[in-house]
Amino acid sequence: MAPTMKQRSLRSLFQVILLLLFSLANHRICWAGTQNEASAPLRRAKPPNLQKTSPSPVFFGNAFAEALEGERPADLLSSFSGRTGVQTQSPDVTEPAENGYAWSRLISATTLEDEVKRIKFAVDSSITTPGRYKSGGFKEGRQYFSMLAFLFAIIAEYDDEVRWKNQAAAARDNFARAGFNSKVDTIQSYNEAKLRKIDLHELVSGGSFSSQPSKDLQGWEQVCDLPLIMRRLEQAHHKSIAEGTASKNEFKKQSENLIHEAELVAAIAYVTRQENFEYWDDETYSNYCKALEANALEVIRAVKLDDYQAARKATGEISKICSDCHEGYR
Structure with missing residues (x-):
């Protein structure tokens, strides 16, 4: 039997209601998704684990060997003029300064300081225990202390600004004595070597040198071997x-x-x-x-x-x- 007019009207109304309900439900789902996206915390990349990716805080173990490529700029080499104090032409090697010898013509303050620091590290490993000293450390100490006396003798007379100048004369005399006394491996020479090791550490670390210069040293032959x-x-x-x-x-x-x-x-x-x-x-x-x-x-x-x-x-x-x-x- 064919549906009546009333039945067709009810069916159409029912279809419209279903359509409206479906649209409303879909809208609410989209709105909820948007809200969730807005409220969710941002996920950031994890920071790198430096202990795994870099074994050392230093970028390069040797910057000159590992980091630089190609030839260095020409002005880098010319900058040594301020460092060495040496003229571009070989000077008369016997020419003295107005008040004493012009040491800066031969050796820079930088080289003096760097060599003292280099010897400091060598002394640290040589002058350790009486046994180590007796088995060869006294010979190494003699070499190092003699060179330190040589360096501080120059620093004491240096004709330009240089580190440790005020303490240099006392340091020269004490290291000179330690150098000559290190010819033998006695407990006395070991104890003196230990004291000079402490003095050297204090100087390099920025400390003072309490000893006074000796009045007995008169020439280079009494300073270094x-x-x-x-x-x-x-x-x-x-x-x-x-x-x-x-x-x-x-x-x-x-x-x-x-x-x-x-x-x-x-x-x-x-x-x-x-x-x-x-x-x-x-x-x-x-x-x-x-x-x-x-x-x-x-x-x-x-x-x-x-x-x-x-x-x-x-x-x-x-x-x-x-x-x-x-x-x-x-």
Whole structure:
């Protein structure tokens, strides 16, 4: 039977109501989803675990070796002029300053400070226990204390600003005594070495030096042992300067160390011909020392100018001078 008019009207109304209910339900679902998105906390990326990704807080273990690529700027090498105080032309090695010797012509304040710090670390590992001292530490201590006396003697007379200048004379005399006393491995020399180790730590850490300069030291032969500072000169030549000029690549990589070591050679070469050292009044020996000093200054000049060939030539001259001198005076 066909639906009546009333039945069709009710069916249509029912369909409209269903449609409205469906639309309303869909709208509420969308609105709830939007609210949930707005109220949900933002999820951020977790911070990196630095202990896993970086074994050290330092970006590079050796910034010069690992971080820098290519050639260094030319003005970097020229900046050594302020550091070394050495002129671009090799000066007259016998020329004195107006009031004493112009040490800054041979060795910079930076090299003096760096060498003292380097020796401090070496002393820390050598002067430890009586057993270690007796088994060879006393020989190492003798070398280190003699070099410290040499360095502080220069610092005491330095013609420019330099660290530890006020304490240098007292430090020179105390390290000189410790160096000469370290010829034997007695408990007395060990105890003195321990005291000088403490003094050195205080100086490097910015502390004071309570001792007073000695009135007994009159010359370089009472400050340092000539064979011991000559040993440091040979080390600078063979281990640093010769290796640093072996190739252009090494020359560029080791430019700063070349300056440091060549300055030490120049200063030692000057001191070794001072009065009362062995052969000091021998003209041939004195000329060897002067030539050694001049060629060390030439290495410095060559590094500043980035002149590898000149540095290589000067290094060869140093080798020849050392060889000739050893044949006649060793």
